[in-house]
Amino acid sequence: MKTGLVYDPIYLEHDTGDHVENSRRLVEAISYLKETGIKEKLTCLSPRPASLEELETIHAPAYISYVKSKAESGGGWLDPDTVISPKSYEAALYAAGGVLVAAEAVMKGKVDNAFALVRPPGHHAVQDQAMGFCIFNNVAIAAKFALSKFKLNHVLIADFDVHHGNGTQDAFYADPQVLYFSTHQYPFYPGTGWMDETGTGEGEGTTVNFPMAAGWGDEECLRAFNEVLVPVARRFQPQLILVSAGFDAHWADHLANMKVTITGFAQMAMILKELAAELCQGRLVFTLEGGYNLRVVAHSIKAVFGVLLGNSEIDDPLGKAPPTRTPERFDEHIEAIKRIHHL
Numbered sequence: 001m002k003t004g005l006v007y008d009p010i011y012l013e014h015d016t017g018d019h020v021e022n023s024r025r026l027v028e029a030i031s032y033l034k035e036t037g038i039k040e041k042l043t044c045l046s047p048r049p050a051s052l053e054e055l056e057t058i059h060a061p062a063y064i065s066y067v068k069s070k071a072e073s074g075g076g077w078l079d080p081d082t083v084i085s086p087k088s089y090e091a092a093l094y095a096a097g098g099v100l101v102a103a104e105a106v107m108k109g110k111v112d113n114a115f116a117l118v119r120p121p122g123h124h125a126v127q128d129q130a131m132g133f134c135i136f137n138n139v140a141i142a143a144k145f146a147l148s149k150f151k152l153n154h155v156l157i158a159d160f161d162v163h164h165g166n167g168t169q170d171a172f173y174a175d176p177q178v179l180y181f182s183t184h185q186y187p188f189y190p191g192t193g194w195m196d197e198t199g200t201g202e203g204e205g206t207t208v209n210f211p212m213a214a215g216w217g218d219e220e221c222l223r224a225f226n227e228v229l230v231p232v233a234r235r236f237q238p239q240l241i242l243v244s245a246g247f248d249a250h251w252a253d254h255l256a257n258m259k260v261t262i263t264g265f266a267q268m269a270m271i272l273k274e275l276a277a278e279l280c281q282g283r284l285v286f287t288l289e290g291g292y293n294l295r296v297v298a299h300s301i302k303a304v305f306g307v308l309l310g311n312s313e314i315d316d317p318l319g320k321a322p323p324t325r326t327p328e329r330f331d332e333h334i335e336a337i338k339r340i341h342h343l
């Protein structure tokens with residue numbers, strides 16, 4: 001397998017100071033990929049800036065120019081969670097463009113699959129507003145790009161970040177060409193993503209939310225993938241799978257309360273890889289969203305690259321969460337979601 005890595009030092013120039021979403025997330029991940037010999041097995045893909053036209057498939061022109069002028073005037077807060085620095089606009093253009101480069105390389109067969117290690121992340125960004133550390137919605141822009149540039153009809157976006165990707169859901173809520181599937185802690189930031197949010201109009205049924213209770217982990221996420229994502233994807237028949245990969249559902253991540261392990265993330269990646277092989281010639285593009293425990297992020301990224309490259313062993317030095325109460329009522333919960341989506 002040929003696996004692409006999108007990365008560029010421009011992503012470190014989005015300077016957020018001591019914010020949890022900071023450049024060390026990528027610095028440590030890249031250095032761990034080097035240290036473990038994974039990086040030399042990857043095909044490096046250089047990002048480009050997304051064009052205004054590409055950004056405008058998702059974002060309002062006035063919002064884009066607001067971000068640009070705010071960065072040029074020295075930066076500051078775009079929303080109560082999202083801070084920018086003078087170079088953040090440029091970094092954000094390259095973050096969106098990085099996922100486009102990854103998607104294009106996969107669509108053209110230059111690589112079999114790819115992972116774009118970009119920041120700022122994207123899945124909370126809505127049409128006219130930054131939210132939750134996100135400026136431009138990288139994965140949503142990539143889905144629009146793939147649909148138009150390669151004349152696709154069906155793109156699947158799977159999102160296993162612990163937070164609901166409200167921006168991505170919004171972008172495609174009425175769009176039958178993009179199926180958005182998300183597992184996320186609920187109730188939790190940003191407040192959206194209950195199971196009854198299923199799309200509207202022609203997009204009815206192509207939004208699939210799998211809310212998770214605090215304390216749930218690998219077993220619940222893997223059942224959500226195997227019993228909901230897999231059949232929904234088979235019915236939808238995507239021609240490309242994009243993944244919003246956040247690693248903040250890990251038990252050692254302090255921003256949330258789920259109990260996923262590095263092994264769990266790798267197993268989810270495996271399911272996605274098998275789905276892509278079965279449904280769309282293996283076309284699979286990961287992009288980094290959240291994940292704030294630096295060790296978890298570095299090890300999880302390495303584990304996902306291992307899966308993409310076809311390695312079967314998973315290295316999980318952090319192991320499982322210390323035992324707590326047994327998760328309850330999962331069976332009823334998954335049955336309700338299956339009923340809503342006629343599975």
Ligand SMILES: [Zn+2]
Pocket residue numbers: 161162163246248289290291
């Ligand atoms: Zn998150």
